[in-house]
Amino acid sequence: MSKPETLPMSISIKFFARLREQVGKDSDELKADSVTTAGEAWARATDGAEMPVNTLMAVNMEYVDADTVVADGDEVAFFPPVTGG
């Protein structure tokens, strides 16, 4: 019987545009020991930096909010409001 809460998780983090410049990296690989949310992933990947209020986030390339739980192997992305078109 596995114990999910003790399994190390690997989460791929990505930052885009202004956030990439502010954080100073375009990606990171997080190791976590327990269930974590997208918001917690931000905190760990940025050493607790405050998340800009209008930050958008995606898990596995789908929009989510900060409370969304992330799983082992997930890709979590953070980016500012979009300005395409």
Add this chain to the structure above:
Amino acid sequence: MKVEIRKKGFEPYAELARYQTELNIDGQYGACATFIGSMRDFNEGDSVQSMVLEYYPGMTEKYLEKISTEAIDRWELLDSLIIHRVGEIHPADPIVLVAAWSAHRAAAFDACRHLMEDLKSKAPFWKKETLSDGERWVEKNTLG
């Protein structure tokens, strides 16, 4: 349905003609509505020299495919096309082409407008402008 991200310049009218020929729906569609967006040489009162368009490889295509599929279902379109530029662009360069084909004009107009507004508000693209005195990220898109 086609969604494409282009890293080099494209000619929207030629793309449109080529794709429509490939579609082979002559006689079926009564309407084709298109939108072509190009780069301005001004923004928020400043002269803009060039711009870099960044995107999220994978998610951007996925998002555009999702809204295209939804629009085809909702307006019973015969087909749709989205081409969007990324990389360094200059004033007058085409940025985006959206086209919708349908039996009647209302569906084509409405779907084209909807696709464009959805792309503008949610598709992961970001613009960074080069001005005469430096660079700046575009913080938000202008309304309509």
